Amino acid sequence: MNLTLIIPEIFLFLWALLILFVDFFTAEEKKHRLGPLSLVGIVITVVLVVFSGQGQAFGEMFSADYYSLSFAIIFLGSAFLAICTSIDFARERIKHQGEYYALILLSTVGMMFLAASRELLSMYVSLELTTISLFVLSAYLKTDLKSSEAGLKYMILGAASSAILLYGISLLYGITGTTVLKGIQAELVGSAFPGPLLVISLVFIIAGFSFKLAAVPFHMWAPDVYEGAPTPITAYLSVASKGAGLAAMVRVFFGSLLPVTSEWIPLFMALATMTMVLGNIVAIRQSNIKRMLAYSSIAQVGYILVALSAASELATTSMILYLLVYMFANIGAFAVVIAFYNHSGTDEICEYAGLSRRSPFLAISLVIFFLSLVGIPPLAGFVGKYLLFLAAIQKGYYWLVGVAVLTSVISLFYYMNVVRQMYFRKPTKNDPVKVSWSLRLALVLSLIGVIAVGVYPDPFVSLISKAASVFVY
Amino acid sequence: MFDLAFYILAVLILGSALMVVTLRNIFHCALFLVLCMFSIAGIYILLEAEFIAAVQVLIYVGAVTILMIFAVMLTHQLTGKTIRQVNDQPIAALFIISSLLVLTLLALSKTTWEVASSSGVSPSATELGRALMTVYVLPFEVVSVVLLVALVGAIVISRGD
Numbered sequence: 001m002n003l004t005l006i007i008p009e010i011f012l013f014l015w016a017l018l019i020l021f022v023d024f025f026t027a028e029e030k031k032h033r034l035g036p037l038s039l040v041g042i043v044i045t046v047v048l049v050v051f052s053g054q055g056q057a058f059g060e061m062f063s064a065d066y067y068s069l070s071f072a073i074i075f076l077g078s079a080f081l082a083i084c085t086s087i088d089f090a091r092e093r094i095k096h097q098g099e100y101y102a103l104i105l106l107s108t109v110g111m112m113f114l115a116a117s118r119e120l121l122s123m124y125v126s127l128e129l130t131t132i133s134l135f136v137l138s139a140y141l142k143t144d145l146k147s148s149e150a151g152l153k154y155m156i157l158g159a160a161s162s163a164i165l166l167y168g169i170s171l172l173y174g175i176t177g178t179t180v181l182k183g184i185q186a187e188l189v190g191s192a193f194p195g196p197l198l199v200i201s202l203v204f205i206i207a208g209f210s211f212k213l214a215a216v217p218f219h220m221w222a223p224d225v226y227e228g229a230p231t232p233i234t235a236y237l238s239v240a241s242k243g244a245g246l247a248a249m250v251r252v253f254f255g256s257l258l259p260v261t262s263e264w265i266p267l268f269m270a271l272a273t274m275t276m277v278l279g280n281i282v283a284i285r286q287s288n289i290k291r292m293l294a295y296s297s298i299a300q301v302g303y304i305l306v307a308l309s310a311a312s313e314l315a316t317t318s319m320i321l322y323l324l325v326y327m328f329a330n331i332g333a334f335a336v337v338i339a340f341y342n343h344s345g346t347d348e349i350c351e352y353a354g355l356s357r358r359s360p361f362l363a364i365s366l367v368i369f370f371l372s373l374v375g376i377p378p379l380a381g382f383v384g385k386y387l388l389f390l391a392a393i394q395k396g397y398y399w400l401v402g403v404a405v406l407t408s409v410i411s412l413f414y415y416m417n418v419v420r421q422m423y424f425r426k427p428t429k430n431d432p433v434k435v436s437w438s439l440r441l442a443l444v445l446s447l448i449g450v451i452a453v454g455v456y457p458d459p460f461v462s463l464i465s466k467a468a469s470v471f472v473y
Numbered sequence: 474m475f476d477l478a479f480y481i482l483a484v485l486i487l488g489s490a491l492m493v494v495t496l497r498n499i500f501h502c503a504l505f506l507v508l509c510m511f512s513i514a515g516i517y518i519l520l521e522a523e524f525i526a527a528v529q530v531l532i533y534v535g536a537v538t539i540l541m542i543f544a545v546m547l548t549h550q551l552t553g554k555t556i557r558q559v560n561d562q563p564i565a566a567l568f569i570i571s572s573l574l575v576l577t578l579l580a581l582s583k584t585t586w587e588v589a590s591s592s593g594v595s596p597s598a599t600e601l602g603r604a605l606m607t608v609y610v611l612p613f614e615v616v617s618v619v620l621l622v623a624l625v626g627a628i629v630i631s632r633g634d
Contacts, residue, residue: 013618020625057611058610058611059608061609061611061612062611096629096632099625099628099629102625103622103625103626106618106621106622107622109618110615110618113611113615121609121612122609122611122612122615125612125615125616125619126612126615128619129615129618129619129622132619132622132623132626133622133626135626136622136625136626136629136630139630140629142630151630174586175584195580195583195584196579196580196583196584197580197581197583197584199580200576200577200580
């Protein structure tokens with residue numbers, strides 16, 4: 001057995017313990033230095049992930065391939081950006097900073113195991129590691145009632161969704177007699193008609209994963225949790241936690257359930273349509289920017305589900321690429337929100353009036369991130385959406401792509417509302433918004449990502465298409 | 474004989490579970506949870522999984538629910554208080570749940586299960602332990618990280634400062 005394959009995960013886990021350990025010996029006023037220390041750990045882990053090689057360990061429980069590699073880099077990238085945006089926020093408003101950074105790292109370890117797993121049991125356990133850390137992080141602002149509410153809601157609904165997922169998995173195990181994805185596929189190829197029980201088990205599994213993705217109608221927890229959680233955690237939740245759900249879902253459905261596509265593709269189409277329509281329309285009415293971004297992130301999942309219904313190699317490529325692009329744009333947008341909140345203590349959209357005059361850099365960054373989320377060329381969001389929709393068109397799902405394009409146009413409306421506030425209204429205050437080095441780093445990295453992938457997507461697409469070729473379509 | 478024992482246990486499990494989610498006194502709920510967990514251990518014994526049954530009693534009855542009862546008793550405001558267990562939409566919930574139940578039952582009745590002649594997993598504790606430390610060693614170790622996270626999280630959230 002090749003144990004060197006799990007060195008990155010073990011290293012990141014040990015680094016999280018190191019943070020907890022160093023935390024003991026650090027004076028309260030120096031604890032913000034644990035943030036950069038966690039960043040160092042993430043950078044080393046990225047290097048380890050890239051150079052740790054490919055192969056399998058623990059039977060089917062762990063497989064380091066291009067698929068797990070690309071997801072691991074996305075998870076580590078979003079943890080890096082989220083910690084960058086955390087440093088000032090945590091110094092000002094959070095107690096127990098050591099545990100805060102350690103929990104982010106541990107949650108990332110769970111996600112990396114999740115993306116590498118090809119067996120339902122280890123997948124489920126890794127998913128729990130991911131989400132339990134996030135429950136705690138959502139409730140981290142103990143004096144803030146909204147944060148406590150967020151943590152409690154997330155925990156109860158997360159536990160319920162895990163139970164639903166487990167029930168689906170147990171039915172699938174009952175039908176096929178195995179939890180190994182390859183084995184499930186082999187069983188399903190053999191049986192002539194899968195029977196109604198398979199459909200029910202798929203419905204439960206999809207419902208369980210959709211909770212993690214916050215797809216409509218399993219999205220009701222998302223706006224409250226996103227609003228109440230500490231904003232850097234919201235940024236992390238909206239990208240990494242969704243990415244983890246997606247990594248598991250694609251692995252399960254493309255890795256084992258392709259023989260029965262006719263049973264689940266219609267379900268994903270329905271989910272995609274509802275998610276795009278509801279997410280985009282409800283986002284228009286929000287006056288709090290965190291809630292608006294929550295609904296926008298729900299809508300973004302809808303576009304990803306469009307490609308999931310296409311079930312092809314291009315679909316997998318486009319989903320992973322879109323997640324990468326979405327990571328830069330969404331965490332970037334949240335970085336602006338955090339910078340503004342650190343300065344002014346408010347998340348109301350109307351308070352953004354005249355931001356272009358108070359802080360031109362923040363304003364133009366937010367515009368670029370929003371345009372990428374809408375999918376305007378030459379930004380990265382355009383490439384991402386183009387590939388997603390192309391995957392669906394190849395399968396002839398014209399109406400689905402029609403809905404997606406139409407809802408993208410609607411989304412322009414609420415993003416531009418913020419832009420209108422920033423550029424065409426007079427500021428109520430005139431003091432410039434200060435941006436610290438760590439937030440600036442997150443902003444610049446996100447800007448580079450959004451522009452680089454948009455202008456020159458070829459190397460990214462060709463790398464990610466290697467990940468897509470893991471599955472046999 | 475087997476069937477009779479199974480049905481008695483099933484009625485006990487469902488009945489006590491129903492009590493847990495409907496009774497208005499949280500202390501009584503916890504007591505019924507103990508009964509529910511005990512009956513589930515009975516099912517494991519029927520399935521010849523004695524070790525799992527013992528673990529079920531030790532962990533769920535002995536530790537988890539007893540801890541809950543302690544928490545209820547030590548929390549001053551909770552012991553004698555009655556609480557609402559339902560929100561404003563019990564009828565809608567009942568409708569959805571019962572249609573789900575009917576669908577699942579229909580699907581179950583149309584499925585022919587493969588029945589193994591001998592149980593797939595050997596019930597002996599030695600073999601279970603061996604499986605945990607060989608085939609399932611990775612999820613087993615990940616669970617220990619989950620426990621660490623739960624401990625750290627519980628301390629962070631509950632520490633008063």
